[in-house]
Amino acid sequence: MLKWFRKKSQEPPSEETRTEVGEAQAVQAESDSSAEQTQEAQGGFFARLRDRLAKSRERLADQVDRVVLGKKHIDATLLDDLEEVLITADLGVQTTRILLDHVAERVKRRELQDPAKLREALRDEIQAILSVDAPPFDPSRAKPFVIMIIGVNGVGKTTTIGKLAYLIRRSGLSPMLVAGDTFRAAAVEQLERWADRIGVPIIRQQSGADPSAVVFDALDAALARQVDVVLIDTAGRMHTKVNLMEELKKVHRVIQRKMPEAPHEVLLVLDATTGQNAMSQARLFQEALGITGLILTKLDGTAKGGVIVPICHELKLPVRFIGIGEGMDDLRPFDAGEFARAVL
Amino acid sequence: MFDSLSSKLQKVFRHLKGYGKLTEQNIQDALREVRLALLEADVHYKVAKDFVKTVAERAVGQEVMRSLTPGQQVIKIVNESLTELMGGTAASLDLSGKPPQVLLLVGLQGSGKTTTAGKLAHHLGKNGRKPCLIPADVYRPAAIDQLITLGSQIHVPVYPASSQDKPEDIAAAAVPFARENQCDVILVDTAGRLHIDTELMDELKRLKGILLPKEILLVADAMTGQDAVQVAGAFHEALQLTGVILTKLDGDARGGAALSIKAVTGCPIKFVGVGEKLDALEVFHPDRMSSRILGMGDVLTIIEKAQEVFEEEEALDLARKFREDAFTLEDFRRQLRQMKKLGSLESILKMLPGMGMLKELKKMQIDEKALVRTEAIINSMTKEERRDASIINASRKRRIAMGSGTSVQEVNQLLRSYQDARRMMRQMMGGGAKPGKKAKKKKVKAFFPF
Numbered sequence: 001m002l003k004w005f006r007k008k009s010q011e012p013p014s015e016e017t018r019t020e021v022g023e024a025q026a027v028q029a030e031s032d033s034s035a036e037q038t039q040e041a042q043g044g045f046f047a048r049l050r051d052r053l054a055k056s057r058e059r060l061a062d063q064v065d066r067v068v069l070g071k072k073h074i075d076a077t078l079l080d081d082l083e084e085v086l087i088t089a090d091l092g093v094q095t096t097r098i099l100l101d102h103v104a105e106r107v108k109r110r111e112l113q114d115p116a117k118l119r120e121a122l123r124d125e126i127q128a129i130l131s132v133d134a135p136p137f138d139p140s141r142a143k144p145f146v147i148m149i150i151g152v153n154g155v156g157k158t159t160t161i162g163k164l165a166y167l168i169r170r171s172g173l174s175p176m177l178v179a180g181d182t183f184r185a186a187a188v189e190q191l192e193r194w195a196d197r198i199g200v201p202i203i204r205q206q207s208g209a210d211p212s213a214v215v216f217d218a219l220d221a222a223l224a225r226q227v228d229v230v231l232i233d234t235a236g237r238m239h240t241k242v243n244l245m246e247e248l249k250k251v252h253r254v255i256q257r258k259m260p261e262a263p264h265e266v267l268l269v270l271d272a273t274t275g276q277n278a279m280s281q282a283r284l285f286q287e288a289l290g291i292t293g294l295i296l297t298k299l300d301g302t303a304k305g306g307v308i309v310p311i312c313h314e315l316k317l318p319v320r321f322i323g324i325g326e327g328m329d330d331l332r333p334f335d336a337g338e339f340a341r342a343v344l
Numbered sequence: 345m346f347d348s349l350s351s352k353l354q355k356v357f358r359h360l361k362g363y364g365k366l367t368e369q370n371i372q373d374a375l376r377e378v379r380l381a382l383l384e385a386d387v388h389y390k391v392a393k394d395f396v397k398t399v400a401e402r403a404v405g406q407e408v409m410r411s412l413t414p415g416q417q418v419i420k421i422v423n424e425s426l427t428e429l430m431g432g433t434a435a436s437l438d439l440s441g442k443p444p445q446v447l448l449l450v451g452l453q454g455s456g457k458t459t460t461a462g463k464l465a466h467h468l469g470k471n472g473r474k475p476c477l478i479p480a481d482v483y484r485p486a487a488i489d490q491l492i493t494l495g496s497q498i499h500v501p502v503y504p505a506s507s508q509d510k511p512e513d514i515a516a517a518a519v520p521f522a523r524e525n526q527c528d529v530i531l532v533d534t535a536g537r538l539h540i541d542t543e544l545m546d547e548l549k550r551l552k553g554i555l556l557p558k559e560i561l562l563v564a565d566a567m568t569g570q571d572a573v574q575v576a577g578a579f580h581e582a583l584q585l586t587g588v589i590l591t592k593l594d595g596d597a598r599g600g601a602a603l604s605i606k607a608v609t610g611c612p613i614k615f616v617g618v619g620e621k622l623d624a625l626e627v628f629h630p631d632r633m634s635s636r637i638l639g640m641g642d643v644l645t646i647i648e649k650a651q652e653v654f655e656e657e658e659a660l661d662l663a664r665k666f667r668e669d670a671f672t673l674e675d676f677r678r679q680l681r682q683m684k685k686l687g688s689l690e691s692i693l694k695m696l697p698g699m700g701m702l703k704e705l706k707k708m709q710i711d712e713k714a715l716v717r718t719e720a721i722i723n724s725m726t727k728e729e730r731r732d733a734s735i736i737n738a739s740r741k742r743r744i745a746m747g748s749g750t751s752v753q754e755v756n757q758l759l760r761s762y763q764d765a766r767r768m769m770r771q772m773m774g775g776g777a778k779p780g781k782k783a784k785k786k787k788v789k790a791f792f793p794f
Contacts, residue, residue, distance in 0.1 A: 087389045090569040093380055153592060153620070154454030154565065183620070185497075186490035193485030207493075238595040271454060275386030275569025277597040298453065301538045303571035326453075326483070 074107045074115050082122070089306035089343045092276050095313060099125050123340040129309055130336035134318035137265065137293065137333075139173055139229045144222045146230045146255060146262035150248060150289065151269035152281055153236030156297040158187060160269050160323055161231050162194030163331035169200060173228035178218040179204035180211045180251065181235040191233055198328060201225070211235065211247065212254045219258045232263070239284035252289050265292045267320060272298045272305030282311045291315075296334070297323035304343050366403050366417060374418045375400055378638075385598035385637045388573040391607045399425050419638070426634035430603060434627045435587065435612035438558055439473070443528035444519060446555045450548055450583065451563035452575060453536030456591035458487060460563050460617055461533040462494030463625035464589075467615075468529050469500060476527035477502045478518045480511045480551065481535035491533055498622055501525045511535070511547060515554040532557070539578035552583055559586045561614065564605055566593045572601035573608050580609040590628065591617035600637050671766050673730040677722040680715060720748040721758050733759060 079100055086096040103121055106112040112121055139145040147164070149157050158181065165175040177195050179202060181187035188204050195202035203218035215232055222230045234251065237244035255262050268291045270278050285291055294312075296305045299322050308319055319334040375396050382392040403421045439445045447464070449457045458481070465475040477495050479502065481487035488505055495502035503521045505514045515532065522530045532555060537544035552560065562576060562585050579585060588605055593616045602613055613628040722730065724747030729736050736744070736759065738752075745752045 084389050087383055088570045090386075090571070093383050152567075152595065154456055156454055184490070185493035186486040189486035189489045190484070197485075238592070240594070240596045271565075271567075273452065273565070273569060273571045273575070274567045275572075275597075275601070276384060277386070277567040277595065278569075280596050298538075301452070301571065302540060302574045303569065307569065 074103075074113065074118055078115060078118070079104060082118070085344065086122075086306070089304035090275050091306040091343070092279070092310045095310040119344055123337075123344050126309055126340040126343060127336045129313045130319065130339060132312050132316050132318040134293070134316075137320050139168060139171075139264075142261060142264055144176075144219075144227055144230045144259075144262075145173075145264050146219070146222075146232065146259065147265045147267060148232045148234065148252070148255070148263040148289075149267050149269060149295075150234050150285055150291075151236060152238055153184075155236065155269045155271040155274070156323060157181075157236060157269050158190050158194070158233055159326065160295055160297060160321075160331065161191065161233050162198065163323065163328055164321070165194070165200050165229075165231055166198045166328040167331055168229050168231075169198060175200050175229040175231055176218070176222055176225070176227040177202040178215060178230060178232040180214055180233045182207055182209045182211050182214060183235040187233075187235065194328075201227070212250050215251050216254050216258065219255065219262075239281045239288075245284070245288045249288055265320075266290065267293050267295050268317075269295045269297055270305070270308065270311075272296050273301060273303040274307065276307060278307040279310055279314070282315055282317070286315055286317070291317055293318045293320040295319070295321045295323065295331075300324045300330070305339075306343055308339075309343075366406050368400070368404050371400065371403050371418055375403075378418070378422050381638055382600060382603070385600035385639065386567075386569045386572070386604075387600035387637065388570050388604040388607070391573065391604050394607075395425070395429070395603070423631075423634050423638065426603070426637065427631045430606050430630035430633055431612040431628075434629055435614050436627070437614060438586070439529060441558065444476075444522040444530050445528070445559075446518065446530045446532060446557040448532045448534065448552065448555060448557040448560045448583075449563050449589075450534050450560060450579060450585075451536060452538065452565070453484075455536065455563045455565045456617055457481075457536060457563045458490050458494070458533050459620070460589055460591060460615075460625070461491060461531050462498065463617065463622050464615070465495070465500045465531050466498045466622045467625050468531075469498065473529050474525075474527045475500055475529040475531055476522050476525055478514060478521070478530060478532045479503065479505050480514045480532055482507045482509060482511055482514075483535045487533075487535065494622070501527065512550055512554060515551045518555060530555075539575045539582075545578070545582045548583060560584065561586065562588045562605070562609070562611070564588055564590055564601060566590045566599040566601060566616070567595065567597040568601040570604075572604040576605040577608045580611070585609055585611045587611050587614040589613070589615045589617065594618045594624070598637050598639060599633060602633050603637060673722055673725065673733055673762060676762050676765065677719060677730070680719050680722075717748070717750055717754065718758055721745075721750055721755055724748040733762060 082103075083096055083100060086099065087093065091099070099122060102125060103112065103118060106121065112118065139147070149161050149164075151157050161177060165177055168175045177191055177200060179188040179191045181191070182205065185207070188207055192202055192204065203214065203221050205214045205217070211234065218230065218232070232251075232255075234248060235244075237248065239245065252263065252266075266289050268282060268285050270281065274281075282291070282294070294308060294317055296308055296319055299305055305322075311317065312319065319336075319339075321331050322334050322339075324330050324332065378399065379392050379396045382395065383389065387395070399418075399422055402425060403418060406417065406421070437447070449461055449464075451457050458479075461477055465477055468475045477491055477500055479488040479491040481491075482505070485507075488507060492502045492504070501521075503514065503517060511534070518530050518532060522528075532551070534548060534551065535544070537548070539545065560583050562579050564572065564576065568575070576585075576588070588602075588609070588611050590599065590602055590605075590613055593599060605611075606613060613630070613633070616626050616628050616633075618624045618626055721744060724744045725736070725740075729740060729744075736755075741752050741755045745755050748755075
């Protein structure tokens with residue numbers, strides 16, 4: 001009955017589905033890693049950021065404009081084209097359908113007739129979903145304020161911690177890093193470089209140590225040294241690996257035992273290039289630990305990170321920060337309106 | 345999370361029974377479901393669209409095979425097309441020519457290049473090659489340390505680069521380093537970079553010019569979404585990739601990116617990363633990937649597992665017995681034992697596709713212990729009883745029940761299942777009776793006598 005599964009075709013792939021690749025956008029390259037950036041003027045940072053966001057926005061805007069332009073009515077083809085825009089932004093089939101159904105409903109009720117207004121309406125919907133009601137990110141409300149950074153492999157946890165520590169230090173608080181990723185080769189060293197670069201203390205043990213023990217000692221140190229914010233790095237782990245998730249829960253328990261109020265923030269780092277699987281990541285990490293917010297990294301590429309829309313919709317988690325590069329000032333607070341405009 | 349594609353298609357085709365041919369109209373709904381399944385699996389919008397169109401052309405007019413429902417027929421076509429598109433059979437590395445040959449690993453940040461470099465070196469080492477590792481990632485803090493650590497774990501020489509070096513200089517030193525260490529394969533780990541970062545992409549082009557690699561492999565995250573098309577396209581355009589390594593397939597990502605990447609670059613996917621350990625690198629099987637993208641579970645794995653267990657001779661022997669209607673309780677017991685060898689029922693069920701199917705099977709309440717009890721019952725019979733179940737009368741049943749620690753009811757149940765199984769075999773072997781829906785249900789019952 002299942003024989004056809006084994007059937008292998010003899011002929012070479014005849015019709016290859018070739019897809020046009022969007023012209024590679026020439027965002028001017030920066031050697032972000034240079035330490036000189038610390039000294040870079042504020043103006044430079046914002047100009048660069050504006051530039052980056054503008055470029056991706058321009059491209060997208062074009063796409064939507066092409067779709068909307070010259071249309072007098074909102075019809076099925078127009079909605080189809082919008083579906084493509086939303087799905088290619090990784091919003092997912094379901095969310096896209098919900099959004100478009102809403103719009104179609106409004107068109108039917110004649111509230112919405114002008115194709116040009118359509119984009120506004122969709123943006124508003126997206127912004128509304130992303131504006132999750134949650135207490136603000138305020139590391140000064142406790143001392144020490146403990147932040148746990150979690151996520152799957154390769155989303156940029158360690159880099160994000162470096163950037164977050166820099167942001168916190170600039171706000172006048174004293175951060176401390178905890179090298180809780182004792183598994184990946186040289187992860188501790190990587191965080192150490194960050195600590196050196198920003199000039200903040202780091203608590204580490206040798207590679208292979210029990211992460212819970214590292215965290216336990218680190219919290220002692222944090223209390224003794226009176227630091228304001230403790231940033232805990234954890235090893236990347238697939239959300240489906242039960243044992244590794246248990247290990248993470250243990251770290252969480254150890255923190256709680258030491259300080260009943262902590263961790264004050266558990267931030268899940270998501271890679272903007274990730275597709276619908278981010279949904280599953282968020283669900284399982286949420287189930288295991290209870291996340292307080294999201295950080296969306298790698299938004300400086302061509303990926304839109306639209307998967308946070310269904311995630312925010314389902315789990316009601318606020319997006320705390322976005323990562324837009326490898327420099328230490330390339331982390332910034334999330335703005336739902338801006339994000340919605342970048343998608344559409 | 346979502347129903348499997350097969351159960352969805354089953355629903356679509358429920359009202360279509362009796363059609364002998366697939367027509368444009370009656371497959372339209374089915375293809376809509378296929379398209380959604382592909383999009384849910386992160387296949388790029390345009391790739392999915394084109395693919396569905398190809399399938400439609402291929403499917404229209406095909407006769408539905410007698411043994412399949414229209415839904416199954418569509419899945420069959422979809423699965424075949426998908427497998428074909430992803431390269432048909434597994435592709436291997438091309439390391440021909442005068443050693444040392446160079447493999448260049450490229451990709452975005454966090455796609456797993458460094459870990460993959462280590463795994464690939466380990467894989468090549470196991471296959472009689474002598475690889476060395478060249479760390480050309482001077483940007484990410486401690487990336488070189490990471491590769492050196494990995495190298496020492498698998499006893500592979502690593503070029504001692506420093507983060508102050510220029511990648512071009514490291515590349516130039518690669519071949520002399522390999523010669524010095526008598527290595528025949530050079531694996532170059534490059535820094536993760538954005539495909540739109542012209543400066544770093546130019547650096548890769550320069551590295552390519554220096555190293556003249558035999559293979560340029562794009563390391564891509566299996567969880568990548570719609571952006572995979574942009575990324576792979578840009579890397580391919582800049583470097584003319586020769587292959588792809590898909591990482592992080594040990595999670596629950598459906599891996600539609602594999603299809604997008606293949607469609608855009610035309611390059612075969614050569615390996616998949618399935619874990620953090622250094623031996624967690626496997627050869628890519630397009631057929632398995634296609635059923636994963638479609639959400640049909642890894643049916644192949646279970647088939648292979650089953651094949652290992654059911655030795656051919658035994659199977660032939662069994663088939664003969666079916667034909668001669670000589671299927672005894674002894675054979676029945678042998679089947680049970682084979683089922684036990686196959687692994688726990690639950691683990692097999694997990695490999696089977698679809699939540700929908702699982703639900704149905706759960707209703708049957710499969711109990712591992714029942715297997716043991718069933719075997720115990722058969723063990724408590726005499727040889728004569730096993731060969732000819734008809735001699736088992738009430739008194740014998742009582743003895744068997746006591747001997748196996750079960751009850752007469754359970755013995756009866758087993759005997760009934762056995763008779764059902766036999767009847768089924770007779771029907772199937774008879775050929776005339778086409779197993780309709782009813783028969784199929786019975787078959788399942790017969791093989792799970794509990």
